[in-house]
Amino acid sequence: MQNDLAQRRVESASAADLDMRALHSRHDSDAYELYARYGNEQLVRLLRTIGFDAGFCRGEGQYLYDREGSRYLDLLSGFGVFALGRNHPAIQAALISVLQSDLPNLVQMDAPRLAAILAQRLIAHAPYLDKAFFANSGAEAVEVAIKFARASTGRPVIVYCDHAFHGVSYGALSINGDETFRAGFEPLLPDCVRIPFNDPAALERVLARGDVAAFIVEPIQGKGVNMPADGYLRSAADLCRRHGALFVADEIQTGLGRTGRFLAVEHWGVEPDMVLLSKILSGGHIPVSVALMRKGIFDKVLDSMDRAMISPSTFAENNLAMAAGIATLDVLAGERLIEKAAHAGARLLDAFAGMVDRYELVREVRGKGLMIAIDFGRPRSVALRAEWDLIEAAREGLFAQAITVPLFTEHRILTQVAGPTSHAVKFLPPFVISDDDCKWIIDSVDAVVAAAHRVPAAAWSLGKTFAANFIRH
Ligand SMILES: Cc1ncc(COP(=O)(O)O)c(C=O)c1O
Numbered sequence: 506m507q508n509d510l511a512q513r514r515v516e517s518a519s520a521a522d523l524d525m526r527a528l529h530s531r532h533d534s535d536a537y538e539l540y541a542r543y544g545n546e547q548l549v550r551l552l553r554t555i556g557f558d559a560g561f562c563r564g565e566g567q568y569l570y571d572r573e574g575s576r577y578l579d580l581l582s583g584f585g586v587f588a589l590g591r592n593h594p595a596i597q598a599a600l601i602s603v604l605q606s607d608l609p610n611l612v613q614m615d616a617p618r619l620a621a622i623l624a625q626r627l628i629a630h631a632p633y634l635d636k637a638f639f640a641n642s643g644a645e646a647v648e649v650a651i652k653f654a655r656a657s658t659g660r661p662v663i664v665y666c667d668h669a670f671h672g673v674s675y676g677a678l679s680i681n682g683d684e685t686f687r688a689g690f691e692p693l694l695p696d697c698v699r700i701p702f703n704d705p706a707a708l709e710r711v712l713a714r715g716d717v718a719a720f721i722v723e724p725i726q727g728k729g730v731n732m733p734a735d736g737y738l739r740s741a742a743d744l745c746r747r748h749g750a751l752f753v754a755d756e757i758q759t760g761l762g763r764t765g766r767f768l769a770v771e772h773w774g775v776e777p778d779m780v781l782l783s784k785i786l787s788g789g790h791i792p793v794s795v796a797l798m799r800k801g802i803f804d805k806v807l808d809s810m811d812r813a814m815i816s817p818s819t820f821a822e823n824n825l826a827m828a829a830g831i832a833t834l835d836v837l838a839g840e841r842l843i844e845k846a847a848h849a850g851a852r853l854l855d856a857f858a859g860m861v862d863r864y865e866l867v868r869e870v871r872g873k874g875l876m877i878a879i880d881f882g883r884p885r886s887v888a889l890r891a892e893w894d895l896i897e898a899a900r901e902g903l904f905a906q907a908i909t910v911p912l913f914t915e916h917r918i919l920t921q922v923a924g925p926t927s928h929a930v931k932f933l934p935p936f937v938i939s940d941d942d943c944k945w946i947i948d949s950v951d952a953v954v955a956a957a958h959r960v961p962a963a964a965w966s967l968g969k970t971f972a973a974n975f976i977r978h
Pocket of ligand 1: 671758783
């Protein structure tokens with residue numbers, strides 16, 4: 506029996522179409538056509554318009570390699586998942602070990618051991634919380650938060666912030682603070698109330714109604730990298746407690762070290778009732794998310810044997826995701842990556858902040874750890890202002906692409922804008938970036954921003970090309 510299984514493994518491993526590296530490279534020349542034909546054609550058009558169609562063939566650590574073998578520094582890190590860098594050997598080893606050990610997986614009528622181990626290790630980082638409820642994506646963890654908040658408090662209202670981003674499933678979209686994502690998908694969930702970020706008085710006014718289940722907030726808003734005022738999160742948490750509402754920190758982007766602490770709320774000494782994590786949790790390899798919460802909340806929802814499976818998800822707690830999570834925590838600690846993120850982030854922030862005085866297009870630099878934005882604004886000088894107005898008239902926020910594109914095409918640095926209509930360029934580097942990488946980033950950003958201040962400049966003519974494209978289509 507064992508031999509049969511081993512034989513079957515060897516046979517499948519040698520089947521040509523299961524060699525993913527070979528299959529991937531067989532489509533080097535037609536990958537974009539294939540994806541446009543069967544997938545997202547508009548994304549392919551966008552990539553071609555802005556010259557991002559490099560055709561990446563390989564990823565290792567903080568680097569991506571295109572079809573010519575050229576090396577790019579990846580500061581988008583898959584929307585912030587590759588904190589450990591791509592294809593980290595410890596994560597690969599953990600995943601291979603699961604695949605090769607014939608563990609029972611998704612038995613459903615059993616206690617999944619790897620899930621219990623990962624839960625225990627996560628709770629050790631937030632010892633004021635007791636329980637972990639796993640899901641498969643950031644948005645799903647947000648759905649868990651909305652459901653558990655409503656069910657445990659018996660109240661309907663969820664409060665959220667302007668410019669918030671919590672994902673795009675229906676519950677998460679209903680607390681999305683940006684019309685661009687919501688438009689066309691209404692009607693959304695009822696009883697979701699939007700307030701300005703950084704406005705405790707507005708929060709208190711809603712809480713005073715007495716029907717609020719939870720305030721769900723990103724400690725640092727991902728879209729725009731908007732920073733909380735110093736006492737904001739603390740007073741929001743206090744207000745929630747006083748009014749019987751849950752304070753939920755969506756740390757899906759900020760959590761697991763991104764801001765230089767395990768949780769971003771630690772910077773402000775806040776202990777939420779619920780913390781949502783995803784992205785970095787599996788080292789970027791397997792979709793996974795978790796809602797950590799107080800026992801009182803958990804037990805009010807799963808309050809009897811009848812309700813043991815009241816909120817099931819087929820793939821949650823699967824072995825691959827749990828193993829990747831366990832390995833990720835191990836690497837974060839073993840390689841002291843959170844300290845490294847804090848150190849590299851401080852260096853980048855310092856260098857970028859110095860550009861505010863030197864360059865009139867740089868309005869503000871915001872961030873913490875390795876979550877940073879450079880925000881551009883309308884320049885003062887007449888010639889630059891005329892150029893800015895021309896491309897911004899075509900599409901708000903288009904100027905930022907005049908920075909990301911030369912960063913990519915001339916300096917091989919992958920970044921993106923901080924949100925639709927945002928004028929900020931955002932950096933979410935892997936925590937493993939080196940001192941040389943930091944110099945590469947600082948020199949490149951400086952060169953691109955300096956070039957944008959010259960009129961006529963390549964950046965501006967590039968902007969006008971985009972403007973023409975966006976107007977036409
Ligand atoms: C703060 C925050 N919450 C939720 C989400 C949604 O996560 P997912 O895309 O995995 O659904 C994101 C994704 O960027 C996020 O940044």
